[in-house]
Amino acid sequence: MRIIMNQEPLGVAHDIVSVGNLRRWSDVSPSHHFTDYSNIGEAPKHTQPPFAYDAEINHKIVLWTGDISSLQVDAIVNSTNESMNDSNPVSDRIFQRAGSGLKEEISLDIRECRTGEVKVTQGHALPARYVIHTVGPKYNTKYQTAAENTLHTCYRNVLQKSRELGLHSIALCVVNSVKRNYPPDEGAHIALRTVRRFLEHYGSSLDTVVFVVDNSEYGIYEVLLPLYFPRSKHEADAARWQLPADIGGLDGEPMIPDRQIRIIDNPQHTLHADEEESIDLSSQLDSAVSLADHAFSQMQGDLDQQRLLGERTYNDPLADIMVKEIQHQERYERLLRRARTEDLSEVSGIGCLYQSGVDRLGRPVVVFVGKWFPFNKINLEKALLYLISLLDPIVKGDYVIAYFHTLTSNSNYPSFSWLKDVYNVLPYKYKKNLKAFYIIHPTFWTKMMTWWFTTFMAPAIKQKVHSLPGVEYLYSVMSPDQLEIPAYITEYDMTINGLRYFQPSPT
Structure with a gap:
């Protein structure tokens, strides 16, 4: 459940927020759901926890959604462009509240800021004393x-400047931006580890670091914060599996030595390396090449995982990938033939997976009820056969999935190895034609596991996954009369969201 940390303090104007009243990360309890990663069949990427549990550092951290211009801190950060006139929601609020004095100071004294650099201005009419401006990089997989x-340099320079100025509290906006094509989760990794390393070295210089995020970024930071700022020794140990292999250098800077070796020691690999790094691993899924039904989505997944984990191969990856894809396709064809001939009534009778009408664009809606999936008791091979028999005719065109996590327990959670096996065997059309995957009533645990799975196992569908807090949020994409769900889901929804959720607007 999302934690609200933007309550306003007493005795202060309603539109000014004091950091003293914001909830510290050290006061946010760890999740009650713990995974024994030693049993998932994968070796940890780190022999020791890279970021130790440190209650003092955790007490300096705040995760907050709100208007950065309302924070009463020593400095706030503004992410802008080289001309310092970028128009984005955060910058617009800062300039509006600061008044004409801020624009005048920039025009007369600052004028420009290069990418990766920082410039400091007075806060003027802002509650903050200073504004530290920085310019984030444009993102291209080739570079x-x-x-x-550059993004690390932005955060590092901001923190170093605050130390030079003798500041004790700072509010960091998200410097990387989708407008500049920077993947939000990758930017969050760099922001968090840079701040963590800085506080390890110069913790005495800062009392408070506020990560100011919007609603779309909150879930990412909520999931990643425990990896860099663990609130218990268990969280620190679990991060050995969850963190990427590249956790940066002493200051959190990216360290990818194998790329440097390939360019320096064997220049003839340069062209091949550029081709590998320039592949768009998610946004170009729809334009991926396929031969008949042989999928190339696993190629994207493998390369994405290698990129995230800092892995590279010196062999020609295309040949290996093609072999794997042909093997997956042959296996899928065998399973499809079985699915059409075997008796699957013991699985279909459970009712956890079924088609439920169409959305407002006429696309079939597949419903999955998490609570009714008896993972520890069901015949998993037949479950896969039933999934294939139901979805194979549907996925020939566009479709969407609505997964209801409502009141799902640990006994319903499938293992990572089984999910990975299912994802690998499903052909390219399953990933390409899936247009949206809605998770209704997600928990913090669900968000964390979803991020983990879509980042390291299923990057091709990552941008298609959406978490929804209630059933009503589905009505914008599908008519209520097209949605058939168990009664317990609507009853639960009423207890947390109220009756208004079941008064659908006219279609």
């Missing part, structure tokens, strides 16, 4: 390393 280093 990924440069973008990562």
Whole structure:
């Protein structure tokens, strides 16, 4: 459940927020759901926890959604462009509240700021004393390393400048932006580890660091914060599996030595490396090449995982991938033939997976009820056969999935190995034609596991996954009369969202 940390303090104007009244990360309890990663069949990427549990550092951290211009801190950060006139929601609020004095100071004294640099102005009419301006990088997978280093430099320079100025509290906006094509989760990794390393070295210089995020970014930071700022020794140990292999250098800067070796020691690999790094691993899914039904989505997944984990191969990946894809396709064809001939009534009778009408664009809606999926008791092979028999005719065109996590327990959670096996065997059309995957009533645990799975196992569908807090949020994409769900889901929804959720507007 999302934690509200933007309550306003007493005795202060209603539109000014004091950091003293914001909830510290050290006061946010860890999730009650714990996974024994030693049983998932994968070796940890780190022999020791890279970021130790440190209650003092955690007490300096705040995760907050709200208007950064309302914070009463020593400095707030403004992410802008080289001309310092970028128009984005955060910058617009800062300039509006600061008044004409801020624009005048920039025009007369600052004028420009290069990418990766910082410039400092007075806060003027803002509650903050200073505004630290910085320019984030443009992102291109071909020059990924440069973008990562530049983003790290932005955060590092901001923190260093605050130390030079003797500041004790600072509010960080998200410097990387989708407008500049920077993947939000990758930017969050760099922001968090840079701040963590800085506080390890210069913790005495800062009392408070506020990560100011919007609603779309909150879930990412909520999931990643425990990896860099663990609230218990268990969270610190679990991060050995969850963190990427590249956790940066002493200051959190990106460290990818194998890329440097390939360019320096064997220049003839340069062309091949550029081709590998320039592949768009998610947004170009729809334009991926396929031969008949042989999927290339696994190629994207493998390369994405290698990129995230800092892995590279010196062999020609295309040949290996093609072999794997042909093997997956042959296996899928065998399973499809079985699915059409075997008796699957013991699985279909459970009712956890079924088609429920169409959405407002006429696309079939597939419903999955998490609570009714008896993972520990069901015949998993027949479950896969039933999934294939139901979805194979549907996925020939566009479709959407609505997954209801309502009141789902640990006994309903499938293992990572089974999910990975299912994802790998499903052909390209399943990923390409899936237009949206809605998770209704997600928990913090669900968000974390969803992020983990879509980042490291299923990156091709990552941008299609949406978490919804209630059933009503589905009505914008599908008519209520097209949605058939168990009664317990609507009853639960009424207890947390109220009756208004079941008064659908006219279609």
